[in-house]
Amino acid sequence: MSVFARATASRSSRAVWTGIALAGASALLLTACSTGGTATTPSETAEATADASEALPIAEGERALDLKIGTILPQSGALAFLGPPEEAGVQLGVDEVNEAAAGVNVEVVFRDSGDTTTDTATVSVTDLLSQDVSAIIGAASSGVSKTVIDQIVAANVIQFSPANTSADFTTYNDNGLYWRTAPSDVLQGEVLGNLIADDGNQTLGLIVLNDAYGTGLAQFTKDAFEAAGGEVVAESLFNEGDSSFDAQISEVTAANPDAIALITFDQAKVITPALVGSGFPGDKLYYVDGNLADYSADFAPNLIEGSKGTLPGLDTGSLGDFTDRLLGVDPDLTDYSYAAESYDAVVLIALAAYAANSTDATEIAKYLQQVSGGSGDGEKVTTYADGVKLLAEGKQIDYDGASGPITFDSNGDPTEATIGIFEFNADNTYSRIGDG
Missing domain, CATH: 3.40.50.2300 (Response regulator)
Known part of the structure; x- marks a missing residue:
């Protein structure tokens, strides 16, 4: 993916969420970056956020959806140190969506991604697809994701990575089914x-x-x-x-x-x-x-x-009680890398499923940009529970999560980081x- 970086005012009500917006398709020209500073670039080809007239409609009413997702996160291999925080983030997201008892009940199946020296990810994906999951969260490694993305897309299932950063995924032929909460490298x-x-x-x-x-x-x-x-x-x-x-x-x-x-x-x-x-x-x-x-x-x-x-x-100190909630899932955590991005992946998938009133992956994918605030000009929300309240009224939402503002572009890339x-x-x- 090719993206732009520019300083933007935070789309969140929280001051700590001052992000760097990403958009366009050209090389970056960083005009300011220092420790404690902010990186800024002029955006020559920034995409305009789609307005409400371009958004898909949201049907009013409550839902009763059973959503099954899987993960291919590193339990072994060269990125195994990222597995615990990512899996804790996923589990926390699942727990909090289910505790809200508001329209979507999520079941998660955890599997290993390994690394590119093994076929662990392929075996895991094959298993997950046989269980009719709507989405697979992972892999952490861009190289591992490249070994399974075609398999997942061919099955018409969403692949949603919390940590892939390779620029190649921006223009990948994914039929609109590949998304990520991590910014491009x-x-x-x-x-x-x-x-x-x-x-x-x-x-x-x-x-x-x-x-x-x-x-x-x-x-x-x-x-x-x-x-x-x-x-x-x-x-x-x-x-x-x-x-x-x-x-x-x-x-x-x-x-x-x-x-x-x-x-x-x-x-x-x-x-x-x-x-x-x-x-x-x-x-x-x-x-x-x-x-x-x-x-x-x-x-x-x-x-x-x-x-x-x-x-x-984001700085873990700016995440409020998020790290405390993570420790409630895994009290042994000492590293929180990509935990927030993993949590937000779950919440966004659940919100998009609610908006679509469907657990079909292709229908969910149609709403992911919209619920993230990338289109629809929706009202700001920061939790799943608040989001579904508005969706049940047929209103558009703009979810900002534990990882900060997300705001997907049409390629499935976050435009703020x-x-x-x-x-x-x-x-x-x-x-x-x-x-x-």
Whole structure:
């Protein structure tokens, strides 16, 4: 997907939901981005939000729908650390929709996505489709989603990812059935590239996972860094399943870059100590959503203190009691990455099912943009219960959720997002220091 970023006033009544709007189909030109600052770009081809006259009608009246959904989220593989918060977000969404007892009763079936070294996702999708699910939430990995999207679309089922960020999905031939609450890596790459430049680095090396996620994010990071006056002096790829990264480390460090960006999944657990052990400064590494994690149990103290990274999503401190509600589902959670996006996926699907008065995936998909506020000029709501009250009156709604304003465009992309900027502490945990 190609998208634009521009600063917008928040579509939410909550001040913390100041987002970055995404629209259009061209390269980003980031005009301001710094720790604690806001990224802004002029939008040359921004799509106008559809007005109420273009919206599908909402039939008045209550509903009694039984909606079955499945998940393919990472219980194993290179992104397994994202599985617990994503599954907790889904379960919380299901619980709260069902507790509202307002027209839609949701049943969820959890399955593993694995990673691209296995066919776990295909096996899971085949199983879920045999159970007549209306929607499948996942995968977290863009590469994994690419292995199953055709299978899901061919079955006329919705695929809804809370974490896919590859730009390729914007224009994918998905028959209107692919949606995501995570922003395209066009934005994260812009924020990361400018962050590295703003920190005073003039040269950059990249160690990159060779898949749709890694190479796409690397390109957008490179574009932004070079547009800011920097030079990428080395870029070395590896494949999912590789266990040794000596060649990549040697290739990149030989170019003597000021900084190195690791665009990987949990391979960073192996690459990071080896890089620092080779003599590269631990505070000159940059991480991304695929590997920004708590490394306190993996690395020696102070190993990467001062290094930084980026991750889409609101500051957990701005989520009110959402994190407390998540801990009610999984009290062992320590990472909340993409939990809010997973929760919102469930709520949006349920609201769209109510609006459509159907559990047929193609009918639900017709209303997803509308209930998100991307069309219909609806009234703002922030919970499922409030949304269905208005839908039962035949009114349009605009749902802003735990992940913030969403506002889908016609491609199924969110048009508003926030990218957090983080810094690692002495104990190799990380803290948010601003938004890009």
